[in-house]
């Protein structure tokens with residue numbers, strides 16, 4: 001029976017540390033501020049946005065919400081992003097994805113000032129990660145890294161396999177593990193011998209969006225398994241990409257869904273926001 005990696009507890013630890021840091025910043029007259037833009041009424045997005053707001057309140061970050069109707073035009077959204085870019089009191093801007101189909105997602109997220117890219121989605125941020133220079137790290141992969149480290153596992157020299165190669169999760173995840181000196185392989189929908197490769201992993205990170213894709217047979221005895229997936233099962237219950245009940249019998253450690261990676265994404269978003277406010281002061 002695997003050790004359960006408690007993302008909720010670890011994220012609380014991080015939020016506690018950030019609360020201290022924000023108190024120190026406030027003593028110097030700085031209040032970090034996050035602007036969150038939500039377009040439309042997707043219920044899952046609304047939950048995440050609410051969780052982000054709560055985390056801001058707890059830590060002492062000012063949060064400004066912009067909830068726009070689903071008919072919002074690209075021009076209207078561009079105008080708002082431009083205003084927030086120029087607003088000196090705003091440290092971080094997050095445009096909740098997905099956006100409605102009339103809006104070009106890449107165009108809008110690409111407009112955010114690199115100094116306020118707390119999601120770490122911009123080419124400037126991903127490029128910085130790629131060459132190991134300073135920049136915002138994508139929140140979900142950064143959260144996964146903290147989960148692994150704070151649970152006492154080392155990455156250096158380990159066989160790390162990432163399932164999924166999206167720009168927001170899989171690719172930056174692989175780069176972060178590489179930066180930590182892991183031996184990294186990425187597998188995806190065109191991979192032919194997926195199971196053969198995942199079975200080699202000491203550290204397996206799964207970010208696909210396919211319930212129970214990873215079964216016990218796909219996992220090495222003693223592996224550390226991190227499940228990024230957020231899906232709804234046939235009963236509408238949240239579940240990951242890993243067949244938790246069976247894989248937990250084989251793994252050394254495993255993250256649950258919910259209560260695993262999700263809360264860490266929010267904690268790392270808060271971390272990036274505090275970082276943005278601190279950097280502005282240094283300029």
Ligand SMILES: NC(=O)C1=CN([C@@H]2O[C@H](COP(=O)(O)OP(=O)(O)OC[C@H]3O[C@@H](n4cnc5c(N)ncnc54)[C@H](OP(=O)(O)O)[C@@H]3O)[C@@H](O)[C@H]2O)C=CC1
Pocket residue numbers: 140163164165166167168169170187188189190194207208209210213228229230231261262263265
């Ligand atoms: N917990 C959290 O904080 C977060 C959770 N998520 C969740 O993580 C999951 C992944 O998100 P995201 O990366 O944005 O999703 P995308 O849909 O952008 O990417 C999915 C990736 O999985 C690959 N894939 C699809 N089917 C298979 C398969 N059968 N075998 C192997 N690889 C496959 C795709 O391959 P190809 O490139 O070849 O198409 C693609 O690279 C989702 O469930 C999402 O909800 C996402 C962000 C944050």
Ligand SMILES: Nc1nc(=O)c2c([nH]1)NC[C@@H]1CN(c3ccc(C(=O)N[C@@H](CCC(=O)O)C(=O)O)cc3)C=[N+]21
Pocket residue numbers: 047048051094095096097098119139230238257258259260261262263265266
């Ligand atoms: N610009 C942008 N940045 C994002 O970071 C972003 C996004 N858009 N769009 C959607 C995805 C998804 N995502 C999650 C955040 C928190 C939880 C989370 O807190 N999950 C809780 C449970 C939440 C629940 O109960 O539904 C958990 O796993 O325990 C999940 C998923 C951020 N994303």
